[in-house]
Amino acid sequence: MKISKTKIGSIADHQIIQYTLENDHHVQVVCMSYAATWQGFMVPDQNDKLHNMILKFDDVREYLTNPYHVGHTIGRVGGRIKSGDFTINNVKYCVPVNEGQNLIHGGAHGFSSWNWKAATEILQDAVKVTFSRTITAQEDGFPGDIEAKISYILDNHDKVTIQFYGQSNADTLFNPMTHVYFNLSNDHKTINNHELQINSHQHVETDVQKLPTGRLLENRKTAFDFFKPVNMESALAQLQQETGKTQFDDAFKLADREHPAVVICDRSDHRQVSVYSDRNGVVMFTANPDGFGKSKEWEASHPYNGIAIEAQTLPDAINHPGFGDIVLRANKSKVYTVQYQYEEI
Numbered sequence: 001m002k003i004s005k006t007k008i009g010s011i012a013d014h015q016i017i018q019y020t021l022e023n024d025h026h027v028q029v030v031c032m033s034y035a036a037t038w039q040g041f042m043v044p045d046q047n048d049k050l051h052n053m054i055l056k057f058d059d060v061r062e063y064l065t066n067p068y069h070v071g072h073t074i075g076r077v078g079g080r081i082k083s084g085d086f087t088i089n090n091v092k093y094c095v096p097v098n099e100g101q102n103l104i105h106g107g108a109h110g111f112s113s114w115n116w117k118a119a120t121e122i123l124q125d126a127v128k129v130t131f132s133r134t135i136t137a138q139e140d141g142f143p144g145d146i147e148a149k150i151s152y153i154l155d156n157h158d159k160v161t162i163q164f165y166g167q168s169n170a171d172t173l174f175n176p177m178t179h180v181y182f183n184l185s186n187d188h189k190t191i192n193n194h195e196l197q198i199n200s201h202q203h204v205e206t207d208v209q210k211l212p213t214g215r216l217l218e219n220r221k222t223a224f225d226f227f228k229p230v231n232m233e234s235a236l237a238q239l240q241q242e243t244g245k246t247q248f249d250d251a252f253k254l255a256d257r258e259h260p261a262v263v264i265c266d267r268s269d270h271r272q273v274s275v276y277s278d279r280n281g282v283v284m285f286t287a288n289p290d291g292f293g294k295s296k297e298w299e300a301s302h303p304y305n306g307i308a309i310e311a312q313t314l315p316d317a318i319n320h321p322g323f324g325d326i327v328l329r330a331n332k333s334k335v336y337t338v339q340y341q342y343e344e345i
């Protein structure tokens with residue numbers, strides 16, 4: 001078990017430090033201080049060549065400009081909040097919006113716009129890096145100052161645990177997430193050969209602004225039915241046939257917490273990742289972050305190269321009873337955990 005670190009850039013006068021956690025099987029987690037970003041989930045092949053199972057940018061500046069939030073930690077609240085408006089204890093709040101009339105991914109000054117302090121630990125059977133920062137109400141517009149910590153823990157069973165800790169001096173909201181995109185294939189060209197399973201029977205209905213309407217729709221016998229493993233190319237074709245949409249960008253309500261929320265695999269390169277979460281939802285978003293700034297023709301000729309798996313409480317939960325409780329009570333801490341178990345198959 002070992003940890004290494006290196007400076008990979010700077011933002012204003014803050015150094016961006018990259019951390020590499022490695023276990024005894026040479027599996028690695030790579031993350032960096034800017035946006036507490038997850039940059040690598042590296043696994044060795046039979047020739048001990050390391051392959052990254054998640055998308056990353058080589059140029060650190062892309063992480064500051066690309067809108068796809070590749071690997072970013074998102075908070076205080078992942079997903080959209082209608083008009084940035086919400087009420088806690090009969091007090092109305094409005095956070096400055098950053099996507100048309102609505103708030104997305106914690107707003108313009110959310111977790112993904114900061115450089116975080118880091119501390120590393122070598123534990124008995126794991127290695128850990130914890131990013132921490134206090135974000136004030138003045139900085140991001142949410143009520144209360146929040147002390148937040150994001151820990152990446154890699155153990156010797158090839159499991160990555162990400163823990164989100166939050167504590168605030170006032171009642172506020174807390175539904176953070178990791179905006180990680182998976183591509184298990186060696187060449188990272190497309191996700192068409194991936195199989196996906198989501199432990200869900202319902203998904204969230206959304207409107208034209210991608211805001212939840214409050215209704216849950218049944219997945220069964222639709223393109224949204226991933227209860228059994230489904231090939232992604234087939235699922236995308238069925239989605240387009242049923243809805244005209246060319247990509248998934250949808251929140252699924254999880255059936256339970258005992259089973260993996262998501263299982264994603266690439267049988268040709270013999271890799272599988274099972275995702276476990278202690279919250280009730282996961283957004284699955286197929287995208288091509290490399291396409292940012294490219295022509296529509298380029299995008300059309302480049303099939304999707306990433307599946308974002310965003311474990312969280314269902315989106316806009318504060319405005320939809322039954323979607324889950326994302327209130328963080330004053331001076332009471334909360335910790336959310338998401339785990340990613342790698343297996344060679």
Ligand code: G6D
Nearest residue numbers: 067068069210249283285
């Ligand atoms: C788009 O609608 C999608 C979001 O779900 C995603 O998080 C973002 O791109 C990166 O806004």
